[in-house]
Amino acid sequence: MIEIRHLDLAIGKRRLVGDISVTIPRGExxxxxxxNGVGKTTFLRSLCGLHSVPTGxxxxxxxxxxxxxxxxxxxxxxxxxxxxxxxxALLVRDVIASGRYAHRVxxxxxxxxxxxxxxxxxxxxxxxxxxxxxxFTTLSxxxxxxxxxxxxxAQEAPILLLDEPxxxxxxxxxxxxxxxxxxxxxxxxxxxxxxxxxxxxxxxxDRMLLFGCERMLTCAPPDExxxxxxxxxxxxxxxxxxxxxxGQLRVFPARKx
Amino acid sequence: xxxxxxxxxxTCVSAIVGLLAGxxxxxxxxxxxxxxxxxSDAATILWQLRLPRIIVVAVAGGSLGVGGALLQGLLRNPLxxxxxxxxxxxxxxxxxxxxxxxxxAPALPAIGFLAGLGTAAVVALLARRGSGIxxxxxxxxxxxxxxLLSAVITVVLLHASDMDxxxxxxSWLAGSPAGRGWPxxxxxxxxxxxxxxxxxxxxxxxxxxxxxxxxARSLGVNxxxxxxxxxxxxxxxxxxxxxxxGMLGFVGLIVPHIARRAVGSGAFALIPAxxxxxxxxSILADAIGRTIIAPSEVPLGVILxxxxxxxxxxxxxxxxRSQA
Numbered sequence: 001m002i003e004i005r006h007l008d009l010a011i012g013k014r015r016l017v018g019d020i021s022v023t024i025p026r027g028e029x030x031x032x033x034x035x036n037g038v039g040k041t042t043f044l045r046s047l048c049g050l051h052s053v054p055t056g057x058x059x060x061x062x063x064x065x066x067x068x069x070x071x072x073x074x075x076x077x078x079x080x081x082x083x084x085x086x087x088x089a090l091l092v093r094d095v096i097a098s099g100r101y102a103h104r105v106x107x108x109x110x111x112x113x114x115x116x117x118x119x120x121x122x123x124x125x126x127x128x129x130x131x132x133x134x135x136f137t138t139l140s141x142x143x144x145x146x147x148x149x150x151x152x153x154a155q156e157a158p159i160l161l162l163d164e165p166x167x168x169x170x171x172x173x174x175x176x177x178x179x180x181x182x183x184x185x186x187x188x189x190x191x192x193x194x195x196x197x198x199x200x201x202x203x204x205x206d207r208m209l210l211f212g213c214e215r216m217l218t219c220a221p222p223d224e225x226x227x228x229x230x231x232x233x234x235x236x237x238x239x240x241x242x243x244x245x246x247g248q249l250r251v252f253p254a255r256k257x
Numbered sequence: 258x259x260x261x262x263x264x265x266x267x268t269c270v271s272a273i274v275g276l277l278a279g280x281x282x283x284x285x286x287x288x289x290x291x292x293x294x295x296x297s298d299a300a301t302i303l304w305q306l307r308l309p310r311i312i313v314v315a316v317a318g319g320s321l322g323v324g325g326a327l328l329q330g331l332l333r334n335p336l337x338x339x340x341x342x343x344x345x346x347x348x349x350x351x352x353x354x355x356x357x358x359x360x361x362a363p364a365l366p367a368i369g370f371l372a373g374l375g376t377a378a379v380v381a382l383l384a385r386r387g388s389g390i391x392x393x394x395x396x397x398x399x400x401x402x403x404x405l406l407s408a409v410i411t412v413v414l415l416h417a418s419d420m421d422x423x424x425x426x427x428s429w430l431a432g433s434p435a436g437r438g439w440p441x442x443x444x445x446x447x448x449x450x451x452x453x454x455x456x457x458x459x460x461x462x463x464x465x466x467x468x469x470x471x472x473a474r475s476l477g478v479n480x481x482x483x484x485x486x487x488x489x490x491x492x493x494x495x496x497x498x499x500x501x502x503g504m505l506g507f508v509g510l511i512v513p514h515i516a517r518r519a520v521g522s523g524a525f526a527l528i529p530a531x532x533x534x535x536x537x538x539s540i541l542a543d544a545i546g547r548t549i550i551a552p553s554e555v556p557l558g559v560i561l562x563x564x565x566x567x568x569x570x571x572x573x574x575x576x577x578r579s580q581a
Contacts, residue, residue, distance in 0.1 A: 049474075050474055070478070074476055081472060101465050
């Protein structure tokens with residue numbers, strides 16, 4: 001569970017989003033939405049201690065993030081950044097095995113049976129076992145994203161933060177990634193995931209957390225958020241909601257005739 | 258594991274070749290006899306010349322190989338070598354000034370060691386960001402400080418009053434173990450050993466750092482502390498190597514690349530593999546340098562560049578062909 005109390009985000013003197021208060025229960029899949037530059041990445045980084053926040057508190061499963069050690073933090077939360085990797089010697093299994101860092105004592109360099117089981121389970125969950133011996137840099141964007149998710153799964157952290165995991169992916173691969181994340185949330189992992197595609201977020205998330213200019217606008221179930229006028233105030237353009245045959249709402253920018 | 262065994266055997270074979278080779282070649286039986294008889298000419302050559310020289314070259318080559326693997330992993334840049342921290346330029350500059358000032362030759366390796374470490378510390382402080390080190394700033398600071406010190410070396414060379422001083426300075430710059438023996442080994446090996454142990458201890462954080470600082474931090478690595486320890490290990494290893502052999506180029510750059518092909522990129526295997534490969538390559542290159550125009554010698558650094566660089570370029574070309 002993630003509890004955020006009156007969190008203010010800033011980079012240097014630039015204020016991003018202020019007074020964020022929200023609770024994300026265990027096993028919930030929350031999509032993080034908002035225009036470019038609003039502070040989504042900074043928010044995710046703040047929740048795993050990579051960005052220090054001037055005011056506010058974050059509690060991970062009841063523990064205050066600001067007093068947790070780096071090691072203890074890694075047991076609670078896994079963060080998937082969007083930057084790429086340039087070490088062309090790394091194999092897929094090497095990358096996934098790195099997720100076990102916090103579980104291994106410093107004087108043991110070999111993998112324990114627990115490490116091996118976690119690595120193999122993570123590879124299996126993202127269907128990358130046949131790629132274990134491949135060089136990471138030879139993979140496609142979708143395969144790489146699956147490897148990063150497997151690394152986070154191997155970390156066995158109950159909270160998973162992802163920064164645009166479906167960016168640059170085609171619709172089929174994006175669908176597979178989000179389906180996988182939803183499966184993980186159903187299995188008990190709390191997931192907070194920055195996504196740009198509103199309909200993709202609505203199709204998979206339990207709730208959508210929306211940032212607007214310098215403030216958090218709402219955190220609501222998809223149908224409630226898409227039907228309201230928060231999207232217009234966040235993105236500055238009119239939105240047209242459309243009801244699908246299955247009763248779910250989708251939204252598109254309204255075009256003037 | 259198989260790669261490490263092969264490299265260990267290659268180092269043993271190189272050491273035997275290094276002991277046999279020289280202006281006077283030993284027959285294997287003579288070498289074996291020299292180990293047990295301490296009062297023959299062969300024993301004198303073995304114990305006073307060849308054995309210490311092989312240890313000097315092996316420690317220097319192995320240290321540079323490990324230093325290269327550490328720094329390439331830390332900076333996520335395959336084109337850096339351990340001299341990037343300014344160690345070699347600082348050591349060479351201090352030694353050049355020491356030679357011109359007439360400081361006794363036995364004191365020069367120690368002066369080089371201290372100056373190399375001091376320069377690396379200055380470069381590291383210039384590259385500081387927060388509690389850790391900025392990779393780009395480290396490269397810029399290392400290159401800039403090295404360029405400044407190289408200019409000082411040029412000025413010293415231009416104003417060296419006699420040919421002997423110029424020759425002594427050039428010998429350091431070319432990278433040669435000539436004249437080094439047991440006292441230098443006793444002085445440098447403890448520092449190289451500390452650097453090696455530190456490198457092995459840092460192998461797991463180094464593996465995580467290759468994924469990027471942010472990812473390493475989110476995996477539980479104290480990135481700032483790991484960066485300082487890795488940089489300290491690199492500086493100790495490079496300073497020990499410079500104090501033993503002067504400026505040996507290319508070993509720190511190419512050895513980690515070849516070692517990765519043998520044992521993969523996991524630091525726990527890569528670090529000993531780089532040590533073994535650096536040692537065996539340097540011993541063989543030194544054996545060639547001692548015999549190719551005997552009784553004169555070609556400096557080790559020159560041989561390493563002549564043989565190592567084409568071999569490395571061939572490996573790169575072959576890799577590109579196989580990936581195409």
